Amino acid sequence: MTKDECKQVVLDIIADIAPDEDLSNVKPEVRLRDQLQLDSMDFLDIVMELRKRHSIEVPEADYQHLASLDSCAEYLTPKFIAIAAKG
Amino acid sequence: MNSCSHYDVAIIGAGMSGLAAGIRLAHFGKKVCIFERHNATGGLNSFYSISGRKFDVGLHALTNFVRPGVKGTPLTKLLRQLRIDRAEFALCEQKQSRVAFGPNGETSLRFTNDFAVFENEVATQFPKEIDGFRTLVAAIKTYDDVSLDVAPISARAVVRTHIKDALLEDMLFCPVMYYGSAQEHDMEFGQFVIMFKALFLEGFARPFDGVRVILRVLLDKYRQAGGERRMKCGVQKIISREGRATALLLDSGEEITATHVISSIGAPETERLIGLAPQAAPLETGRLSFVETISILKCQPAAIGWGSDTIVFFNDSARFDYACPSASLDTRSGVICLPNNFDFGPDRQLSEGVFRVTCLACYDQWAPLAEESYQAQKTHCFAEVQRSARRFLPSISDSILAEATITTDMFTPRTITKFTGHIGGAIYGAPIKHRQGRTPLENVYLCGTDQGFLGIIGAMLSGISMANFHILQKN
Numbered sequence: 001m002t003k004d005e006c007k008q009v010v011l012d013i014i015a016d017i018a019p020d021e022d023l024s025n026v027k028p029e030v031r032l033r034d035q036l037q038l039d040s041m042d043f044l045d046i047v048m049e050l051r052k053r054h055s056i057e058v059p060e061a062d063y064q065h066l067a068s069l070d071s072c073a074e075y076l077t078p079k080f081i082a083i084a085a086k087g
Numbered sequence: 088m089n090s091c092s093h094y095d096v097a098i099i100g101a102g103m104s105g106l107a108a109g110i111r112l113a114h115f116g117k118k119v120c121i122f123e124r125h126n127a128t129g130g131l132n133s134f135y136s137i138s139g140r141k142f143d144v145g146l147h148a149l150t151n152f153v154r155p156g157v158k159g160t161p162l163t164k165l166l167r168q169l170r171i172d173r174a175e176f177a178l179c180e181q182k183q184s185r186v187a188f189g190p191n192g193e194t195s196l197r198f199t200n201d202f203a204v205f206e207n208e209v210a211t212q213f214p215k216e217i218d219g220f221r222t223l224v225a226a227i228k229t230y231d232d233v234s235l236d237v238a239p240i241s242a243r244a245v246v247r248t249h250i251k252d253a254l255l256e257d258m259l260f261c262p263v264m265y266y267g268s269a270q271e272h273d274m275e276f277g278q279f280v281i282m283f284k285a286l287f288l289e290g291f292a293r294p295f296d297g298v299r300v301i302l303r304v305l306l307d308k309y310r311q312a313g314g315e316r317r318m319k320c321g322v323q324k325i326i327s328r329e330g331r332a333t334a335l336l337l338d339s340g341e342e343i344t345a346t347h348v349i350s351s352i353g354a355p356e357t358e359r360l361i362g363l364a365p366q367a368a369p370l371e372t373g374r375l376s377f378v379e380t381i382s383i384l385k386c387q388p389a390a391i392g393w394g395s396d397t398i399v400f401f402n403d404s405a406r407f408d409y410a411c412p413s414a415s416l417d418t419r420s421g422v423i424c425l426p427n428n429f430d431f432g433p434d435r436q437l438s439e440g441v442f443r444v445t446c447l448a449c450y451d452q453w454a455p456l457a458e459e460s461y462q463a464q465k466t467h468c469f470a471e472v473q474r475s476a477r478r479f480l481p482s483i484s485d486s487i488l489a490e491a492t493i494t495t496d497m498f499t500p501r502t503i504t505k506f507t508g509h510i511g512g513a514i515y516g517a518p519i520k521h522r523q524g525r526t527p528l529e530n531v532y533l534c535g536t537d538q539g540f541l542g543i544i545g546a547m548l549s550g551i552s553m554a555n556f557h558i559l560q561k562n
Contacts (some may be wrong), residue, residue: 018167021160037158041168042553048115048559060560 001081003073005061010072013049017042028069050076051061094120094315096558097345098336099322101359102130102507103543104535105351106305112168113312115559120345121314122337123323124508129302130351131507131514131536132543140439142496143180143380144506146298146441147398147424149293150266151284151544152178152200160289161544166552168485175304178292178364179429181397186258192479196258213255225247228288232280233540233552236522243272243281257407262286262400264409265422265445267541269373269515271410278541285542291397292497293429295437301543325350325360325531327370332361332528347558349539350526351550352508353516357526364527366398373513374411376500378448381471382493384440388425389425392492393442399423400478410451416468418475439493444476450500450512461501468488469497516542532557 005062011023014036032038046066049057056079058066065075096112101123112119127133132145141529151162155173158533166173168209180200187195194212198205210217223246231237243260260274268274294300309316309398316413325348334342350357355370363369388394388461402420409420424443427436448468457465477483500512508515520539524532535546 015292016170019172020155020163020167039159039164041164041551044560045168052115 001084003077006077006080007069008048008052009054010046010069010076012055013046013053014038014042017045024081024087026069031067032069033059033067054080056080088224088345088536092341092343094118094343094345096120096196096347096349096554097122097322097343098349098351099320099350099357100130100508100535101128101316101336102351102535102547103132103305103388104538104550105130105349105543106152106302106309106338107165107169108349108351108534108554109314109316110308110312111551112558113309113314114170118557119314120343121316122320122322122335122336123316124504126274126319128306128316128318129298130501131509132546133302133506134299137494140494141297141299142318142430143297143299143426144498146293146301146543147422147426148181148293148429149176149178149265149301149444149544150282150291150484150542152290152292153181153397154200161540161548162289163549165544165547168212169305169308169547176301179256179295179431180290181184181431182428183395184263184291184398184400185396186259186400188407189259189330189338190478192399192401194254194258194475198287200292202218202288203459205287208299209255210373213252213538213551216252219249219251221460225324227283228535230277232277232284233276234522237277239275239277242274242276244280245276245313253406257402259283260409260423261420262398263406265400265420267515267545268377268409269520269536271374272408275520276537283542284343285381285544286347291429295425295435296433298543304345305547307346307530310323318454322360325357325359325528327528329514330527330529332531336536339426345412347529347551348531348532348536349550349557352531353510353513353535354519354521354526354533354537355517356508357531357533359510361526361528361531366519371517371519372510373515373517374511375409375515376411376448376450376512377445377474377498377514378416378468379443379498380469381496382442382473383495384442384492385493386491387436387444388439388440390440391483391487393425393483394428395423396423396480397428398425399476399479401476403475403478409447412447415449415452415464416471416545417447418471421476422474422480423476440491444472446472446475448500448512450504453500453512454504461499465497465499468499469495518550524549524557
């Protein structure tokens with residue numbers, strides 16, 4: 001799993017959670033909240049979809065790492081790699 | 088399929104809130120079962136058939152309507168959380184509604200899904216109050232109405248700091264109270280805010296086929312997510328030990344177990360299932376109940392001059408008195424709904440006309456009547472309700488209405504209790520709400536009307552919030 005693939009995973013989840021958002025121009029370095037209308041309920045769903053689809057656990061203390069696509073990739077890519085290694 | 092008797096979550100009641108909670112939990116892999124005493128879903132918001140004709144109950148209009156692109160409102164949150172595409176509801180907007188006060192509706196404030204219309208009506212008819220009205224609206228817009236822990240304050244007191252004219256004050260309270268208040272005379276400000284936004288700042292819409300479209304979408308989502316449902320299967324007792332529910336005793340005598348229980352049936356009703364602790368005072372039950380008359384017309388209401396209004400909230404008296412009447416019925420105020428007057432598009436109309444009127448009623452007056460007196464009372468009250476409501480619509484002769492009417496029906500406080508299980512026909516549940524949904528048992532949570540998000544969108548959001556807060560966020 002590359003960082004770009006990881007960003008795509010997160011974008012795919014957001015596309016399902018918030019189909020009314022335009023995701024064609026999401027800037028990876030900018031906080032998701034600042035460019036999309038996502039509230040705490042939506043972020044909870046990102047976390048839960050990561051668990052459901054990819055068995056990735058994000059403890060509440062780590063939610064801050066999901067702020068932007070770049071920070072998501074930094075934080076989640078090693079988790080994806082670890083899970084792939086186990087599988 | 089239903090053979091296994093342990094669930095991660097058991098939900099009591101297949102109304103809007105229970106279904107919404109069920110969808111969330113099943114979607115995220117919980118083993119969920121909804122137990123419903125009746126054979127129909129929807130609870131308070133449902134439909135029934137008599138001789139092949141479908142009657143909607145509960146829902147006049149879906150409140151909280153916003154157009155596509157408007158985000159961050161309850162409707163948008165709900166669609167996202169339940170993964171519903173808004174096209175599935177295919178909502179059609181209201182034409183216009185009114186608040187009509189005075190013996191014949193002399194003061195009338197029109198409103199539509201464009202808030203500027205309402206603001207302009209207030210400015211025109213209450214010029215001295217418009218500045219106060221605007222500061223009130225600003226306060227409403229900034230109020231955190233979905234917080235799960237707020238101190239209750241009186242809505243009447245807050246509104247009076249902005250609005251001095253009692254007539255305008257009552258005209259603002261009438262729709263808001265009729266569409267959701269479980270409290271007499273006054274309401275909690277947070278609840279007022281939720282309803283004011285839902286009715287005035289957002290708006291009214293409905294699917295062409297009414298409430299059954301919404302229920303069908305919810306049921307489909309629930310089924311697709313893998314949720315189970317047991318109909319005609321009520322829960323008669325929540326069995327507990329050391330502060331936790333350990334099992335549910337079903338009406339059939341069967342016992343099932345669940346890690347969590349979500350009850351949508353109301354706070355006092357849930358308390359009855361749990362059983363009261365020794366010396367504990369029972370929760371207060373609600374007193375507000377309604378009758379509703381339904382007339383099916385062979386023509387569109389527009390053909391008899393009633394084509395403008397979607398909903399009319401009316402009151403004929405000097406003050407608006409939202410309280411349980413001492414008599415069977417209080418026809419001084421009420422709500423008229425003409426579901427044909429949603430904008431279904433140029434080539435589409437409901438096949439028959441529908442004229443519905445809701446008025447306040449007293450459960451205790453209706454409950455003890457023997458069948459014959461009950462039917463007689465219904466006939467008598469039907470006429471009273473219609474007579475009162477027609478004062479607020481364009482005048483037509485008795486014979487025109489009689490000629491247009493194909494059939495009629497009526498629900499009473501007794502009907503509400505029969506189909507919702509709410510004690511005392513309390514349509515909006517108990518006056519005290521439980522925002523966090525807690526009960527005396529640590530793994531039993533409330534959702535729905537007694538959790539305190541109002542309206543049908545509120546009901547669904549309540550199910551979602553409680554499922555998130557108590558179960559999905561915890562692990």
